[in-house]
Amino acid sequence: MSRFLPPRHPRTRLAVGSALLAITALCLGGQTGAAAASDEAAATIAACPAPDARQSVVFLDLDSGVANSTLRSGCTINDVIDDERTWPTHGAFVAHVRSVTTELVATGEVTQADASRLQSAAARSQVGKVEGYDWLFDGSAGSFADWAYAGDGGFDLMPDGTIRSRAGAGGGFGTLWYPGKEFGDFSLRLQFRDDAPGAARGNSGVQVRFPELWGPVEGCPTTFNGSETGNLSWIAVNCGHEIQVNDSPEGGGNDPRKTGSIYGFADLNLAQARPTPKGTWNDLEIRVVGQHYTVIRNGVVINEFENLPGLPFPGRPNDPDSSSRGLTGHVGVQAHGSAPDVVSYRNIRIRELS
Numbered sequence: 053m054s055r056f057l058p059p060r061h062p063r064t065r066l067a068v069g070s071a072l073l074a075i076t077a078l079c080l081g082g083q084t085g086a087a088a089a090s091d092e093a094a095a096t097i098a099a100c101p102a103p104d105a106r107q108s109v110v111f112l113d114l115d116s117g118v119a120n121s122t123l124r125s126g127c128t129i130n131d132v133i134d135d136e137r138t139w140p141t142h143g144a145f146v147a148h149v150r151s152v153t154t155e156l157v158a159t160g161e162v163t164q165a166d167a168s169r170l171q172s173a174a175a176r177s178q179v180g181k182v183e184g185y186d187w188l189f190d191g192s193a194g195s196f197a198d199w200a201y202a203g204d205g206g207f208d209l210m211p212d213g214t215i216r217s218r219a220g221a222g223g224g225f226g227t228l229w230y231p232g233k234e235f236g237d238f239s240l241r242l243q244f245r246d247d248a249p250g251a252a253r254g255n256s257g258v259q260v261r262f263p264e265l266w267g268p269v270e271g272c273p274t275t276f277n278g279s280e281t282g283n284l285s286w287i288a289v290n291c292g293h294e295i296q297v298n299d300s301p302e303g304g305g306n307d308p309r310k311t312g313s314i315y316g317f318a319d320l321n322l323a324q325a326r327p328t329p330k331g332t333w334n335d336l337e338i339r340v341v342g343q344h345y346t347v348i349r350n351g352v353v354i355n356e357f358e359n360l361p362g363l364p365f366p367g368r369p370n371d372p373d374s375s376s377r378g379l380t381g382h383v384g385v386q387a388h389g390s391a392p393d394v395v396s397y398r399n400i401r402i403r404e405l406s
Contacts, residue, residue, distance in 0.1 A: 101212065102243050102333035102398060104130035106351030109170060111135040111149075112182070112403075116173035118166045120351075129162070133170075135179045136241075136401065142180030149174035185241065188230050188383070189215065189400040200231050202265035203285030205387035214398045216247060217256055217387035227285040229265055229384030236380045237406035240338045244297055245396045246330045252392035253300035253330060255307055257315065258338060261381030262292025271376065278370025288384060291376045293317070293359070295338050295347055297386075297395055299327035311354075312347040316365045317374060318357035326354055333398075341405060342379070 109116040109129050120128050133152050139145040153170050156162035162170075189195050191213025201207065203226025207215045215228070240260065248254035263269045265284045272291035274281050288294075294315040300306035302322050309315055310325035311334075326349055328334055337348040343359040363374035385397050 100125070100127040100131055102245075104128045105333065105335050106130055108351060109133065109173070110351065111173055111177035111179050112184075114173055114177040116170055118169050118173070121161070123156070123161050124159070129156070129170075132156075135177070136185040136403075138184035139180035142178075145177070145180040146171070146174045183403065185239075185401040185403045187401050188232075189242075189397070191398060198230065198232055199228050199384075200265070201226060201228050202288075203227055203283045203387075205389065207385070207387055210396070214245075214396045215385075216396045217254075217385070217394060219387065219389055219391050219393055223389045224281075224283060225285060225389040226283070226387050227259055227265060227288045227384045228387065229259070229262075229288065229382050231264060231266075231382065234380045234382055235261070235402060235404060237341045237404065238339070238383075239403045239405060240340075240383055240400075241402070242336055242385075242400040243333050243398045244336055245333045245398075246297075246299060247394045247396050248330060248392045249394065250392075253298070253306070254395040255300065255388040255390075255393045256297040256395035257294040257386040257388075258297065258336065259288045259292050259294050259384045259386055260338060260340060261377060261379075262288035262384070264382060272372070275371060277368040285386075288382075288386075289315075290372050291378070292381055293345065293377055294386065295336075295345075296320075297336075299325060299330075312349055314345055314347070314355060314357045316368070317359070317363060318345075318355055320355055324354060326350070326352060339405075343377075 103122065103126060104120060106120050109118045109120050112135050120130050122128050123132070133149055150171055153162060153167035157164055157167045187195065189199065193209060196209045196215065204220030204222070204224030205218055205226045207217055207228045210216055246254045263272055265287055267284070269287050269291065272287045274283055274286040275290065276286065296309050296313040296315050297311050298307055298309065299311055299322070309319045310322050311327065312325050313319040335350050339346040339348070345357045345359065346353060347355040359374050359377050361375040365371050365373060383402070
């Protein structure tokens with residue numbers, strides 16, 4: 053991928069509002085009647101190929117306490133209430149929630165009590181008072197072209213609007229990264245799916261707060277425990293943090309650092325990672341404020357880490373310690389180094405918190 057980027061396209065949720073409204077209408081029922089049933093089912097699959105997996109309905113940082121129920125369409129309540137776009141006013145969002153919940157009560161999919169709780173939570177939320185999320189990857193070819201790649205292997209844009217990792221012919225890993233902007237404090241949200249072949253499980257990761265990967269960076273070596281690799285993606289490892297994606301079984305030569313680990317610095321075992329079966333879409337949120345990292349999988353906080361200075365990387369004393377991880381940087385996703393490491397991503401978006 054060329055390092056010379058095309059002009060940026062605005063990708064806030066506001067920019068795709070009409071499409072979202074269409075999906076909302078579909079998930080709330082869309083066509084009616086037996087003749088439309090098969091068309092509606094097919095369209096729903098397209099609208100919600102990866103229904104929101106969080107356990108409760110959330111409006112930005114406010115948990116409503118209402119269960120994120122699956123609707124008859126296959127979408128969930130979180131899918132049909134858009135809390136992530138930048139609304140023109142707080143009142144406009146509250147009116148949106150009132151409209152959606154009124155329809156869900158009419159179809160018998162939400163009780164009046166839960167609708168009232170959702171409307172109350174919307175009124176207490178910050179949606180419409182603060183900036184929403186911006187799209188970094190929205191499934192389009194134009195969006196994918198805004199990213200760059202460093203290292204071995206790569207990512208392919210699939211017909212369904214997902215991106216899928218692949219290992220290089222000779223092994224080794226690489227990083228698909230977003231060069232358009234460095235981020236400080238942020239909430240990064242995406243969905244991932246383990247698509248490893250056969251009985252294998254895939255290994256990947258989300259990399260954050262690392263320097264640009266166009267070439268060598270002073271103070272950020274391309275080394276593994278002091279040995280030169282010649283692979284620019286090691287800059288992201290040595291001067292950024294990787295949030296692991298790996299639901300492989302314990303033992304048997306598998307990487308012991310499981311999904312949600314802040315790789316090498318705050319590692320999780322498989323039970324702590326709350327694994328899901330292969331082929332399941334998962335919601336992942338990574339929140340970074342100052343030097344505090346929070347990892348949220350499917351709505352549950354599974355890891356927190358304070359990046360204190362001077363922490364060594366276990367087993368790699370010749371590589372930079374935690375002090376090399378700064379307060380700003382780029383974000384990206386990793387293609388790991390062996391053939392079974394096939395992981396897909398979709399809906400990558402970010403909200404700046406400072």
